[in-house]
Amino acid sequence: MTRMKTGIVGCGNISSIYLQNLAASQWIEVTALADRILEKAQERADEFGIATACTVDELMADPSIELVINLTIPASHAAVHLAALEAGKHVYGEKPLAVSLEDGRLVLEEAAKRNLQVGCAPDTFLGAGVSTARRAIEEGLIGRPIGGTAFMLSGGPESWHPDPEFFYAYGGGPLFDMGPYYLTALINLLGPIQRVSSSAGIQIPDRIVGSGPKEGTPIVVQTPTHLAGTLDFAGGSIVTMIMSFDVRGGAELPRMEIYGTAGTLSLPDPNFFGGDVRLRRADSEEWETLAPIFESDHNERGIGVEDMVKSIREDRRHRANGELAYHVLEVMHAFMHSSAESRHITLESSYKVPEARPDSLKL
CATH class of the missing domain: 3.40.50.720 (NAD(P)-binding Rossmann-like Domain)
Structure with a gap:
């Protein structure tokens, strides 16, 4: 080869x-x-x-x-x-x-x-965290999925990033920077998104570069820094999502949860490949940690490229593909338009979720 x-x-x-x-x-x-x-x-x-x-x-x-x-x-x-x-x-x-x-x-x-x-990218949805959650949903461990939550709450990257201005330019902000990790995972778990409603604002406009050679330089904020919305999935699930660079005191909300008619899944940070997936069944007061369906204990960034090239050689569809990325992009724009126009936004694109990552795909 x-x-x-x-x-x-x-x-x-x-x-x-x-x-x-x-x-x-x-x-x-x-x-x-x-x-x-x-x-x-x-x-x-x-x-x-x-x-x-x-x-x-x-x-x-x-x-x-x-x-x-x-x-x-x-x-x-x-x-x-x-x-x-x-x-x-x-x-x-x-x-x-x-x-x-x-x-x-x-x-x-x-x-x-x-x-x-x-x-x-992102290809983190191919890691053990989201893959294990997907298997649990497909096996019916939480019954029929009906909803979920997704929260990315931080104080923004300017405290540690030496050159953070682009995070606050058009095409940046918490939604375009971190939203793809959450949206890609949710679509892989629940299917395509059909409708979006949201509110978005620049809640903290005064930003200063906190480290590096530009320390002390003011940042011009040109994009929303706090966005809250609702995602209606074609399959019927309703997910609440908040993306923020304005939470400076920390938060204790879970990164992602998926709710079903027979239980709840708690997922790890979708910015990473691994992490524990926990299940609480409807008839239990205890959380159980699910065994990962394969080992994914390191940063596998690039696994999506590996799958893409393998698929080209084998003449099949790869998983971290342009159609998925475009659907995510349209969802993010719908967040912005919904808030600006005070209305629900119905998406034009859709997406057919491919088969899950096989155990043989490794980096």
């Missing part, structure tokens, strides 16, 4: 875990790194023993590269995706698929036109 030659665009913090994990891949060989700051690409290449550090244009022009992994900031996602597709390469990117719905559609249309594949 010949591994697919792959180039990575964007050599910031997140690139390290991808390079670490993909070094052991049976399906992928990273041969080139690119960044708008060439020195960053060279540093990563030296660190991980990658032969080529180059400009983005040079990477796109390399005919040996079949796949581009796009790890740039959200505002650059669509442009890099399109450049890769126009160069005849498959593309997998960090979340979100794009900032605007229009750009997200363009990416999928360009891929379809060229018979290329698009993949998108």
